[in-house]
Amino acid sequence: MGRRITVLTTVALVAAGLVATGPAPAGAAAESGWQPRPARFDGSTTRTDLRIPMDDGVVLRGDLTLPTGADGEPVDRRLPVIVTITAYNKSATGGAAGGLAGAPPDYLVSRGYAQLTVDARGTGSSGGVWGAFSRREAKDAGAVVEWAHSRRWSNGRVGMSGPSYMGISQLFAASRKPAGLRAIFPQVPAADVYRDVVASGGQVDVGFIPLWLGLVTGAGLVPPAYGAEEPESGFGTLVDRLMTATTFTAPLLTDAVLGRDPAYDGRFYRDRSPIEVIDRVDVPTFLVGGQDDLFQRGTPMVFDALRRRGVPVKMVVGPWDHLQGSAGTGLEDAGYGTLSELQLRWFDHYVRGKADPALDADIPPMTYYEQGTDRWVSKGQWLARDLEPTTLRLSGSAVPALSPGSLTQGEVTTGESVLPPVPVSGLCTRSANQWTAGIMQQVWADNPCLRDNRLNDLTGAVFETEPLASPLRIQGPINARLFTSTPSGDGMWSVTVEDVAPDGTVDRLTGGWQVISHRALDRARSTYVDGALVQPWHPFTRTARAPLADGEVAPVDVEVFPTGAAIRPGHRLRVSVQAFDVPHLLPPVPDLPSTLVPLTIHTSPRHPSTITLPTR
Known part of the structure; x- marks a missing residue:
């Protein structure tokens, strides 16, 4: 996207955005002359x-x-x-x-x-x-x-x-x-x-x-x-x-x-x-x-x-x-x-x-x-050599169900986004289908929750770009770094990366999750693109667990699972954040009380919450 997101300027760029995808032509094997033997x-x-x-x-x-x-x-x-x-x-x-x-x-x-x-x-x-x-x-x-x-x-x-x-x-x-x-x-x-x-x-x-x-x-x-x-x-x-x-x-x-x-x-x-x-x-x-x-x-x-x-x-x-x-x-x-x-x-x-x-x-x-x-x-590779990191900053305060924050490569507006726990977050999403192995798709293929994530987005905070002027092509794992505070010291972030169409339809591209007390980062086992973290690796051991102190604000790196996607000109890139993903994940019984309190995302030059995507 010229590595900088700008406002949509011309409809002609839509065509240019579809030409450079490098598609594998349908029927390639047949066109080469290979046919399955009888x-x-x-x-x-x-x-x-x-x-x-x-x-x-x-x-x-x-x-x-x-x-x-x-x-x-x-x-x-x-x-x-x-x-x-x-x-x-x-x-x-x-x-x-x-x-x-x-x-x-x-x-x-x-x-x-x-x-x-x-x-x-x-x-x-x-x-x-x-x-x-x-x-x-x-x-x-x-x-x-x-x-x-x-x-x-x-x-x-x-x-x-x-x-x-x-x-x-x-x-x-x-x-x-x-x-x-x-x-x-x-x-x-x-x-x-x-x-x-x-x-x-x-x-x-x-x-x-x-x-x-x-x-x-x-x-x-x-x-x-x-x-x-x-x-x-x-x-x-x-x-x-x-x-x-x-x-x-x-x-x-x-x-x-x-x-x-x-x-x-x-x-x-x-x-x-x-x-x-x-x-x-x-x-x-x-x-x-x-x-x-x-x-x-x-x-x-x-x-x-x-x-x-x-x-x-x-x-x-x-x-x-x-x-x-x-x-x-x-x-x-x-x-x-x-x-x-x-x-x-x-x-x-x-x-x-x-x-x-x-x-x-x-x-x-x-x-x-x-x-x-x-x-x-x-x-030739999943994490290919032609990829480079694109980092966008979360900016301003997002109010669940009312107003979004923004994603920008420019100046950041200081803000705090408070997310109340909503234990039904995730029910009306493709995540619910994914983490039940595809049963939802089998039972109700026309379920609108599989096609539009708007309803689920109302249960959390969203941050989005202006309409894109050039295509943004994503290939591989993604890292969301959220500066976080919470009165209980714990909780879980559920992060979804989405494509918002001009008509408002929200397409869920991929998601990631991270328990706050498990935020310890093993840099040697994490993955980077040109020095930028795109796939954090957390130990998830009992000894590495560290709840936040009262009043502490700390970065939490959320591993967002890999995808291949293109945000087309005129569309917006959106990051949606919730504190639950049901029926996918639930905390162990002893941790349940600490997840039923609000979580706060901090956005400011001092607390630069970001999302980093491998792009081409």
């Missing part, structure tokens, strides 16, 4: 509940789907294998398509692949007690790949696929460097589970996590298919599930809500975060992410970590929530084919070893959907 086999057959023994005696169970010949019998040849490890009960999702099931396996099976779908330890039909990405489960994931690598129906070459839990399992499996693993295709995986989803900004997630834990536990209570043939094993599996509910799931939720150790970052979450082992992943990786996904923050971090090390990696980030990203809904709009076609191309090249000279020319390293212009932008 199916070779008409049918398939599935062997259920194969025994996969682990080194500690626990037996996992897997379903194997093989292509069949004209006689209806499994083909008598060794095949490349695609492995999927799920926590959602393979008997319920096997062979399905869409939602958390991902792509249907029949597409690859009909083209000469074997599909092995395995219930993770302590879930579905597998034995043991579930530990949700524990070190033991990561070891299991590597062992499953090696088991598939060595079977008589396998040619020894293995890939992995699947979204969400199945995507995260792929990263842990790859970190074990199992024999035979050639490539992975994780959709919507996490990087840092505490900051990505469990406690974004330091408050406990009460939207998705309880639903997820309940889903895994409930799916595990379905009796295994082999129960009639192996009653002792079937009964033992049921006992294991009940143990999971009573010794892991329920205590974890209870302790987090009561503000005990699970409410803070530490070894438990480090063990379950793929970013902690990403330096041991070296197989080609294709990532799919969503701008409204649960792992909006984490998937690009995985991409950048692999890209920096020279691992063959690609990523497509679209306008998707978790269910949409898991299903691959609309992935073809990026121009590279459907989810099944992309998987075929990736696995044919890296697993089957079929040369594809045009692959890198057809599909750039990173492609994202640009909100505001509805274009697809291709780049």
Whole structure:
């Protein structure tokens, strides 16, 4: 925007604002001449509940789907294998398509692949007690790949696929460097589970996590298919599930809500975060992410970590929530084919070893959907070298529901914006859909709360620019630094970055959260663009917690999750700030009283509250 925001001067700049986005043309792969090869086999057959023994005696169970010949019998040849490890009960999702099931396996099976779908330890039909990405489960994931690598129906070459839990399992499996693993295709995986989803900004997630834990536990209570043939094993599996509910799931939720150790970052979450082992992943990786996904923050971090090390990696980030990203809904709009076609191309090249000279020319390293212009932008990196920081100062006093403050690169008007706690803030937003994994979108697709954030903005303070004269293009994470005071010493900021159209419609682009007492900043682990902080890293430990003193005004850096967006000429950039984000986050019970008091944002030369965006 010339790195300085000015008032709209001419309508002609609107056209100029849409030309320089660098879009990836729709149908790029098809235009290059690549076409998905046709199916070779008409049918398939599935062997259920194969025994996969682990080194500690626990037996996992897997379903194997093989292509069949004209006689209806499994083909008598060794095949490349695609492995999927799920926590959602393979008997319920096997062979399905869409939602958390991902792509249907029949597409690859009909083209000469074997599909092995395995219930993770302590879930579905597998034995043991579930530990949700524990070190033991990561070891299991590597062992499953090696088991598939060595079977008589396998040619020894293995890939992995699947979204969400199945995507995260792929990263842990790859970190074990199992024999035979050639490539992975994780959709919507996490990087840092505490900051990505469990406690974004330091408050406990009460939207998705309880639903997820309940889903895994409930799916595990379905009796295994082999129960009639192996009653002792079937009964033992049921006992294991009940143990999971009573010794892991329920205590974890209870302790987090009561503000005990699970409410803070530490070894438990480090063990379950793929970013902690990403330096041991070296197989080609294709990532799919969503701008409204649960792992909006984490998937690009995985991409950048692999890209920096020279691992063959690609990523497509679209306008998707978790269910949409898991299903691959609309992935073809990026121009590279459907989810099944992309998987075929990736696995044919890296697993089957079929040369594809045009692959890198057809599909750039990173492609994202640009909100505001509805274009697809291709780049080499997420935090690219051509980015530079744009910092805007919050100015004046914003009065909730009455008058906004301003965002400026000029002089600041001293002010104080007092925000009363409004415990329904967040209900009428895309945040509510995002942090319930996309359920709101599924139930009520035409919900006006998904399209316009104006109602929610009335529950907090807003600061906005004048209409822009030139486009402002944002790519990556954002930092909001709010100089804060509060009589209780604590509370939480919920910050939303928005696009205000000339007709007043408010489009939520992205959001971020930060508990005031967890404001300690680890500069070594934070991210900067040209020396400007764009992604703060807070420890979120009990020992680092520091409530504000009475009368103290201190800066609080709020990590606003990464996005790709363009604020077009004539539109305004808005920052909206609330003290709650429901049903996403709630404070632990002991902290609840300290969040029910007003918070104050200070804006002045002495207290320069700002927002810093990576722009291009």
